Amino acid sequence: MAGKISTFRIGVALWVLTGLQGATAQEYAPDYRCTVERFDGADHDDRSRAEFYKGKTFSVHRRTGLIVGGIGELKNSYAADQQPQVVDYGRVEMNSFKAVTIQPFSGSGGSNVYLLVIDEYVNRTLKPFMFSANDRVWFGHCTHAH
Numbered sequence: 001m002a003g004k005i006s007t008f009r010i011g012v013a014l015w016v017l018t019g020l021q022g023a024t025a026q027e028y029a030p031d032y033r034c035t036v037e038r039f040d041g042a043d044h045d046d047r048s049r050a051e052f053y054k055g056k057t058f059s060v061h062r063r064t065g066l067i068v069g070g071i072g073e074l075k076n077s078y079a080a081d082q083q084p085q086v087v088d089y090g091r092v093e094m095n096s097f098k099a100v101t102i103q104p105f106s107g108s109g110g111s112n113v114y115l116l117v118i119d120e121y122v123n124r125t126l127k128p129f130m131f132s133a134n135d136r137v138w139f140g141h142c143t144h145a146h
Contacts, residue, residue, distance in 0.1 A: 032060040032097075032118060034129055034142040036074070042135035053138060059145060062089070065099025065116060073133050076101045076114040090120025118142050 035057050039050040058070040065084035067076045076084050082103045090097035097118040104111045118129045126141040 031062045031145045032127070032129075032142040033145045034058050034060060034118075035140050036138050037140040039136070039138050041137070060097075060099075060116065060118070060142065062086075062097070065101075067116065067131075073136060074131065074138060076116060076131070076133075078103060078112075084114070084116070090118065092121060092123070094121050096120055 036053045036055065039046075039053040041049070052072070053074065056071060056074065058074060059068045060066070061068055063086070065076070065086040067074065067084075070076075076099065082101060084099040084101040087098040087100055088095055097116075097120045099116045101114040102111055103114070112134055114131070114133050116129065116131045119127050122128060125143055127143065129138075129140055129142045131138045
């Protein structure tokens with residue numbers, strides 16, 4: 001009996017600790033599956049890149065903001081110590097999902113900045129997204145993966 005009680009107490013303690021970490025229902029909502037509809041760059045002169053990315057798909061791990069399965073430059077993490085930070089998990093009523101990664105260059109003082117925004121508040125299955133990697137921007141839609 002003592003073993004069952006301690007297991008129960010451990011389970012309750014873990015449940016309480018999880019709640020204290022500020023976890024929300026949005027944080028643990030299903031991940032996203034996204035499709036690129038168009039690409040653009042600051043110079044507006046890269047048609048081959050635009051055609052390459054059109055129709056490509058990737059997933060977003062909602063809890064971490066990590067892009068999974070992205071190809072080429074369609075990634076927001078290139079090193080284990082430079083993971084995205086979820087700034088906002090989004091809410092159906094009023095807000096977008098937002099994840100940011102800042103990747104400083106070693107020794108040179110520069111950095112890469114990645115921003116992913118998924119319009120969670122849009123009241124339809126296809127949620128518009130925008131992903132930027134410095135001066136390059138991808139647009140498309142995401143759905144909740146089930």
